[in-house]
Amino acid sequence: MRNKKEKIIETILMLCAAVSVLTTIGILWVLLSESSSFFSKVSLKDFLTDTEWTPLFAEKHFGILPLIAGTMLTTFIAIVIALPTGLSIAIYLNEYAPKKFRKVVKPLLEVLAAIPTVVYGYFALMVVTPFLQKFIPDMAGFNALSPGIVMGIMIIPIISSLSEDALYSVPKALREASYGMGATRLQTAFKVLVPAATSGITVSIILAISRAIGETMIVAIAAGQQPRLTLNPLVPIETITTYIVQVSLGDVVQGSLEYQTIFAAGIALFALTFVLNNISYFIKKKFQEKYE
Amino acid sequence: MAKLDAEKVNVYYGDHHIIKDVNLSIQENTVTAFIGPSGCGKSTFLRLLNRMNDYIENFKKTGDILIDGGDIYDKKVRVEDLRKRVGMVFQKPNPFPKSIYENVVYGLRIQGIKDKSKLDAVVENSLKKVALWGEVKDKLQQSALALSGGQQQRLCIARTLAVEPTIILMDEPASALDPISSAKIEDLISELKENFTIIIVTHNMQQASRVSDKTAFFYLGELVEFGDTDQIFTKPVKELTQNYITGRFG
Structure with a gap:
């Protein structure tokens, strides 16, 4: 009985720890997947070297x-x-x-x-x-x-x-x-x-x-x-x-x-x-x- | 004239009466040992002599301490100048996390001395005086923390000598060292006596009897007995001293 209780508590604690790790992984995943479709349309070179950032204008530039x-x-x-x-x-x-x-x-x-x-x-x-x-x-x-x-x-x-x-x-x-x-x-x-x-x-x-x-x-x-x-x-x-x-x-x-x-x-x-x-x-x- | 005179010195930390009415006179070029059980006030008294207690909160002192006839607690005395005259070596070797060279010249650097040839000369001289030069002359730029405990302590003594004090206070300088390193420090003390006045706090009775000319026995904040080391260790006047040096308490 006692052992079982310990086990449950241990599991709960582990889940709590897992939440923060999973959140980080989730954020990274969203960032990477969304930005990968961005980088399929805009080259990394433009992103890193263009000197203008005007994604919302008619003439679009994507320099970060x-x-x-x-x-x-x-x-x-x-x-x-x-x-x-x-x-x-x-x-x-x-x-x-x-x-x-x-x-x-x-x-x-x-x-x-x-x-x-x-x-x-x-x-x-x-x-x-x-x-x-x-x-x-x-x-x-x-x-x-x-x-x-x-x-x-x-x-x-x-x-x-x-x-x-x-x-x-x-x-x-x-x-x-x-x-x-x-x-x-x-x-x-x-x-x-x-x-x-x-x-x-x-x-x-x-x-x-x-x-x-x-x-x-x-x-x-x-x-x-x-x-x-x-x-x-x-x-x-x-x-x-x-x-x-x-x-x-x-x-x-x-x-x-x-x-x-x-x-x-x-x-x-x-x-x-x-x-x-x-x-x-x-x-x-x-x-x-x-x-x- | 005595090198150092303490007259009716009392020290309080808040309500605690740590040093009680101590009178003491120390001659130039002698080694004086302060002995006594832990908490007897010997370290506190030692630290009075270069004003290391100044930064302790609720510290209060009455009475006078004269060095070369001048009151060291006088308002006109800069505590930094005093500490250049009265150097200190601590219980645990405490070199700075810098090179061996920088450790020795620290005191000169803070005085604003930049002349490279002068600094070099001081480093060589000071390290020779503590018999460390031969061991470290090829690695002066290496970290002082790489040295052994005994070497570190000798480096700390060299660092103190570099600013040319006239009095050197030593707070159990060998208690954290192995017997061989400890013996080297003792030899060093005997040599330094030629040029400096040395006051050493020690727990080690044999050490006190080996290195010192005079011994002061402190107990519960009072100076119980002060006299020639031979006399203190062979025929002490007070029974308390007799009991302490024969190991009946302490």
Whole structure:
């Protein structure tokens, strides 16, 4: 009787685990099958080299580059904002802040990640853009800069929180060795702690990049939804995710080529984040036990 | 004049009274051993001397500690400058995850010294002083973590010597090492005495009697007895000391 019960529980648990794996496989399958019919009509070469993305226009172009450029541009801006801020916060919390302060501030910071992204989107459009236009008059109402900055704010806690964990796990003995040599706290942080925590910090950056690449709402609202191959942050652009939303909300016919572009864009996105996640996994594994 | 003077030193962590009214005077170019059971305050007292306790929350100290006649807890003293004068070697070897070379020059780099020939000279000198030069001179750029425990500890001592302190504090420097490595560290201590004032915390009675000139016995935060090592180990004045060194408790 008891044995039977155990068996049932075990099976249920296994099924739960299987659900997440099956979902991933299902998503991959849909992506691959739909995009394979896309690639039977559009050559991979055009997809990767054409500099225009106009599947919904009369004259159709299917170059993914403008969307990738848009994604990279907003992501780059976000990281430029989030990395120095997040790392400074991590170092401050770890090295300088009193324990009580750290206990209060760390969860508060993580709230940043819990704000609905639609709120961030309107914050970018209605607050940040008008503010920036005061200093940069020829900036368009929709642009890459403002959602990029706001996205950067959103991913600060990913970097600060994970980097802080990484700094925290650097052995106390190394810290003391550095202090004992007459190093200041700042020197200790940058010459000993950050190098020793490099793997954890790198992982946090990659996760933040993944998050920024996959972010949809902020860019959909504030970046303009105009695919354009440019690195100019002041003009409207479109990211991969935004394009998927745009087409999904429109009235394209299911099964049409326009419809299949969603999956082609989707697979490009999937490939980007998949590669990044694997790099972070690799770094984590490779450097994990180095200093223990 | 004494190299180091402690006058009526008390230490509190919050409500805990860790060090009680300690007076102690240490002469230049001597080796002083701090002995006593775990939790007796000897490590805490050692760490007072280069202000390693400063970052501990709720830490409070009263009384004065003078080195070369100057109060090291004076507001005008930069704790970083103090630690260049008072070096420290820790219980577990703690080289940085950097090359052997970078470990030795760390203290000079943070002082902003960039002159390559000077750094090279310091590396060779410091490693020779700890008898490590011959073993590592061909692999200075390799990671310090690849060295054995005993070699790592000697590297840590070399790293401390590189900034030319006058006092070296050692917190059970050989307790994590095998007997042979441990013996090498002891030999080293006797040699370093020529040029440095050394204070060593140890659990090992034999070690204390072998390497030190003076011995201080701590118990429950008090300095029970302080005197010549020979006297402490052969005819201690206090019964408590007698009981401890003969292994009746501890």
